[in-house]
Amino acid sequence: MSVMDPRDELVTHLPAVRAFALSLTRNRTVADDMMQDTVLKAWTNMDKFTPGTNMRAWLFTILRNNFYSSRRKLNREVADVDNTYSDRLAVKPDHDGRLQMSDFKVAFDQLKDEHREALILVGASGFSYDDAAEMCGVAPGTMKSRVNRARAKLTEMLHLDEDDVLELTDVETLSVVGSPNIPS
Amino acid sequence: MTDEEASKQERINQYINNNLKTILADLAEDEMPDEITDLLMVLRAQDEQMKDKK
Numbered sequence: 001m002s003v004m005d006p007r008d009e010l011v012t013h014l015p016a017v018r019a020f021a022l023s024l025t026r027n028r029t030v031a032d033d034m035m036q037d038t039v040l041k042a043w044t045n046m047d048k049f050t051p052g053t054n055m056r057a058w059l060f061t062i063l064r065n066n067f068y069s070s071r072r073k074l075n076r077e078v079a080d081v082d083n084t085y086s087d088r089l090a091v092k093p094d095h096d097g098r099l100q101m102s103d104f105k106v107a108f109d110q111l112k113d114e115h116r117e118a119l120i121l122v123g124a125s126g127f128s129y130d131d132a133a134e135m136c137g138v139a140p141g142t143m144k145s146r147v148n149r150a151r152a153k154l155t156e157m158l159h160l161d162e163d164d165v166l167e168l169t170d171v172e173t174l175s176v177v178g179s180p181n182i183p184s
Numbered sequence: 185m186t187d188e189e190a191s192k193q194e195r196i197n198q199y200i201n202n203n204l205k206t207i208l209a210d211l212a213e214d215e216m217p218d219e220i221t222d223l224l225m226v227l228r229a230q231d232e233q234m235k236d237k238k
Contacts, residue, residue, distance in 0.1 A: 011224065018214065018216065019211035032220070036219055101203065101207075123204050154200055
């Protein structure tokens with residue numbers, strides 16, 4: 001059985017790594033800068049990657065470490081410790097009661113970085129709580145708590161706990177919910 | 185939590201996960217920026233040079 005060269009394997013993960021970078025930074029220029037750093041670091045440290053382990057998790061870890069490291073250096077994040085900003089941005093369903101994907105994106109962008117990251121890793125990328133916790137350097141319980149808080153915040157902002165909201169999602173969303181083509 | 189509440193929570197979680205998967209899938213379909221493809225070419229060329237030197 002032939003084993004893929006790890007540098008070739010790295011290239012196959014780049015679309016997913018870039019999607020993670022974009023969801024984390026919410027800014028194409030910053031995401032692409034981080035992608036370049038990540039590719040460079042991974043390529044030049046390929047001898048530190050253990051064959052047979054999860055390369056995507058390794059690349060995501062390098063990228064998120066870059067992100068938090070540069071964020072600390074630049075101190076760019078606007079503090080929102082009491083969530084007053086997020087609370088004001090609560091999304092109401094459209095006049096016909098349907099939730100649009102655009103509403104969801106607006107709400108998701110309001111989550112704290114750590115909460116967005118937790119949902120992307122566990123909810124969308126299929127990493128286990130243990131793996132996601134290891135990637136983020138926290139305890140599994142902390143990761144579970146972040147996922148639960150992120151879900152609770154989205155539920156609150158999108159009023160998902162109101163009985164009729166999920167019944168009245170738009171056609172696009174319904175087709176997505178039923179789609180078998182979503183990558184895990 | 186009652187069964188009904190647990191079922192509702194499960195539907196909410198599923199709705200959130202599915203929307204996030206769609207967002208990520210859309211983002212992953214973006215064309216790779218030239219800077220990244222150029223960087224990969226440079227790195228591969230450097231590797232080839234190193235191999236030749238050995």
